[in-house]
Amino acid sequence: MRIIKYVLVIILFYSCSTIDKSSIELFQRLNDSIQSKYAPDKRVAIYDISLKNEGNTLVLKGETDKAVALEELKEKLVRNNINFEDRVVVLPDSSVGVFVAALANNSVSNLRAKGKHSAELVTQVILGTELKVLKKHGSFTLVQTPEKYIAWVDNGGITFLNKNEFKNWKDSELLIYTKNIGNSYQDNGFNRVLTDMVLGAKVKIIEELENSFKVEFPDGRNGFVKKEEAESYSKWLIHLKPSKELIESYAKSLLGSPYLWGGTSTKGMDCSGFVKTVYLMNGFVTPRDASQQILAGQVVDEDLKLKGLEKGDLMFFGSKATKDKKQRVTHVGIWLGNDRQEFIHSSRRVRINSMNPKSDIFDVWCSENYLGSRRYLDVEDKEFLKL
Structure with a gap:
């Protein structure tokens, strides 16, 4: 009787292992297919999902910014009778809190491959660029640029916005800087530099003066930009004729x-x-x-x-x-x-x-x-x- 019990246990063990192995192999094929469909380029989409065998439970782990891809994966797993526990984090995650967006706050903000200053510089965003906030970790935040590029930025280079603040920015009259490089100033006499400026930078217009625009930076700083070096963004767009x-x-x-x-x-x-x-x-x-x-x-x-x-x-x-x-x-x-x-x-x-x-x-x-x-x-x- 004891021998029979041992044999049954061994058969059950290997049967479970076979089932788990085949399930994981099927998962990998489904997962690769969905990744190719929704996130073929890791520079512009996040899809990092794996299936782990923990005890008697198959667990989906990882993260993605493509909720629709995760749902498709889960549907296909269920359809193939693979039972699992879903622990995948969908970005933006809870670490961002109420912040749905951020604005580049420096003339140029550096975006890196990893959330540390020693990581490779992969791209930059100029002042006033709108960013989607995906997750925060320490002094760095994972963001997505208007061209969908995903990278880490030092929190000192951006200003976080909640939904209302972002709407306010979108509804505001903005200025675009049209000179290759220059400065904004603390005073209307242009004697004290506030910060440098680069081509294409955007800030909020508070008031149009005779020789300057009084402006507000994303972090609330006020300054002045020479009128000859900038233009109302809305007017610039109206007159813009790409050629x-x-x-x-x-x-x-x-x-x-x-x-x-x-x-x-x-x-x-x-x-x-x-x-x-x-x-x-x-x-x-x-x-x-x-x-x-x-x-x-x-x-x-x-x-x-x-x-x-x-x-x-x-x-x-x-x-x-x-x-x-x-x-x-x-x-x-x-x-x-x-x-x-x-x-x-x-x-x-x-x-x-x-x-x-x-x-x-x-x-x-x-x-x-x-x-x-x-x-x-x-x-x-x-x-x-x-x-």
Whole structure:
């Protein structure tokens, strides 16, 4: 009798283990499929879910900002008779409290790969940029930018807003800074600097004066901005007419600006940050990285012969696809549309180079690693926003 009991226990143990193993394998297939559907790019979506066997219970763990993806996963698990306990955290989580949004409070706020100052700089946001708050941890907060990029920002670089405060900001008359770089001041005589300012920065207008705007920063500081260096944001939008010429004008105004990995401002910018800045001032919120920007817009110059390109088109460079590996986009520039085959890009600094081997500014690497071009102007695409 005792031997029979032991045999039954062993059979039951291995039966449970087999069931749990098969359930976990099925989960992995379902989970991978849902992640590919809702969060294929970790830079713009969070989907980190696993199924753990804890005692006699299968437990869903992890976090996601895609509630619909989690619900689909749970439905499929139930449909496949997999019993589980749901412990997945859906972002924004409880750590954010009443804060639904944040505003960049510095001329440029740095966003990092992890919630610490020593982590890699992955992107930046300029003053007045609206951010979605996902979770807080210590002195850093995980946020999502208008182009959906997700990264950590030092709390000193942002101001948190509850629902009413965010609505108030959205309803306020705002100012946009239109000079490449400058200052705001503590006094209307422009004698005492309050902070530096960069192209595209936004603050709230309190009062329009003869030579200045009195403004309020996201954290409540008041200051003055020279009228010749700024404009009412609503009026700027009304008068904004994106064009090839305007793209060229803003791009060339940034010539000589320093290269900065992760940079997106006139203080310093990487190649895709340069594109992002130029197009922002033409009314576009573009994807952040070159490998994302190539997925937006209309394909031009399919044969890579530099035919059909127009001023303002984005040119992409990197490693070409082989039978063993996929194409890898690592660089982007803006075509200038002249008979010298010139383009402008941020590489070491913002500079102009040529695709023409006879030019004294010919760029060998770009010529050999050209992957194709995309057009954003006059194109409707869900991959970028228009202001």
